[in-house]
Amino acid sequence: DQQVKQNSPSLSVQEGRISILNCDYTNSMFDYFLWYKKYPAEGPTFLISISSIKDKNEDGRFTVFLNKSAKHLSLHIVPSQPGDSAVYFCAASAAGGGADGLTFGKGTHLIIQP
């Protein structure tokens, strides 16, 4: 059973607009969440993270929101730029802060259109 779900395999957004990528999880033990960006033939790049004690974390154009009651998090990218076109993975870890590995979603392919 998938513990981290990214239900949109792809998302197309116009340049300059907001991109919103969604992620749901089922494991109540998850307490730390991360977003990664991946270009083809490269390793994932860490973008931003959030601990379960917060509901929002911001870093430049990237903001992650966490709704614990709904077991839902989202990544907002504002404004979207052509270089943001990539696959985005949501990841989660349980108590231990990821020392025993991360659980990843299947990814969402974000396409930024000019």
Next chain:
Amino acid sequence: DVKVTQSSRYLVKRTGEKVFLECVQDMDHENMFWYRQDPGLGLRLIYFSYDVKMKEKGDIPEGYSVSREKKERFSLILESASTNQTSMYLCASRTNTGEQYFGPGTRLTVT
């Protein structure tokens, strides 16, 4: 800057061969990980290590083993490569604050 390097970007091996994938990190991290990425499946954890000579199975350890003789180096071993092990293999190293940083990946093709 965290740097994680992997020994090969692309590798082609024959069925039945023994395959070694090497990973090195330069940040003195204790925790290191091996994942594989397949289309439509995301990243799946194969093995991880939290210290020298320590190893733990991840979600899909079958057909793989690992070695951690030195803190900076974590090796993934395919004892007898099979075609279903054709994949992108990604090594990661974990900071004390919980972020994992990945190497560039090794695209392995088993024919």
